[in-house]
Amino acid sequence: MHSGEWSVELIHSWLAAVKDPEIPVLNIHDLGVLRSIEMLDAETVRITITPTYSGCPAMNTIANDVRRLLKSKGIPKVExxxxxxPPWTTDCLSPQAHAKLEAFGIAPPQTGSPDKTALFSEAVTVPCPQCKSRNTQLISQFGSTACKALYRCSDCHEPFDYFKCLR
Ligand SMILES: [Zn+2]
Structure with missing residues (x-):
């Protein structure tokens, strides 16, 4: 493939293959981290992404995956x-992302409940992704990663991750 044979639309569709390393059911479109795709010249493509949770190590992996993928498609220079x-918030997650998170066993962010302010006060009510019970308890503000909190369902007794709201 040489210059001119790729388009913003084509690159956009290729990038669906880049997944969140922590939540492999979500790609960068679901995450809402892809800000822009620009063709700088015949050989150079610039991809702008926005970090999710600050300091999230997943972003380095995502940036490397974007570079590797586009180089493998024959684009000589990838920035x-x-x-x-503007900052990323959990509102950037696509509607499909919510359904995918739930299917993966992670409770999606509850809209209208910014957890930043609730961090040191009472926890939000998060429905269990397994049995949908609202009878759940916060176990830890930090689950398997900093962007998730650990909950346990009081009905089915399963622990689960909650993708914390950020806005
Ligand atoms: Zn449950």
């Missing part, structure tokens, strides 16, 4: 920029 403005 990956991180843009902090």
């Amino acid at each position: 990956v920029l991180e843009s902090l403005q």
Whole structure:
């Protein structure tokens, strides 16, 4: 493949193969981290992504995966920029992302409940992704990763991760 044979639309569709390393059911479109795709010249593509939770180590993996994928498609130069403005929030997650998270056993962020302010006060009510019970308890503000909290369902007794709200 040589210059001119790829388009923003084509690159956009290729990037669906880049997954969140922590939640492999979500790709970068689901996450809402892809800000722009620009063709700088015949050989160079610039991809702008926005970090999710600050300091999330997943972003380095995502940036490397984007570079590797586009190089493998024959694009000679790939720049990956991180843009902090406007900041990413969990509202950036696509509607499909919510369904995929739940199917994966992770409770999706509850809209209208910014956990930043609730961090040190009472926990939000998070329905169990397994049995949908709202009778759940916060076990830890930090689950398997910093962007998730650990809950346990009081009905089916299963622990589960909750993808914390951020806005
Ligand atoms: Zn349950």
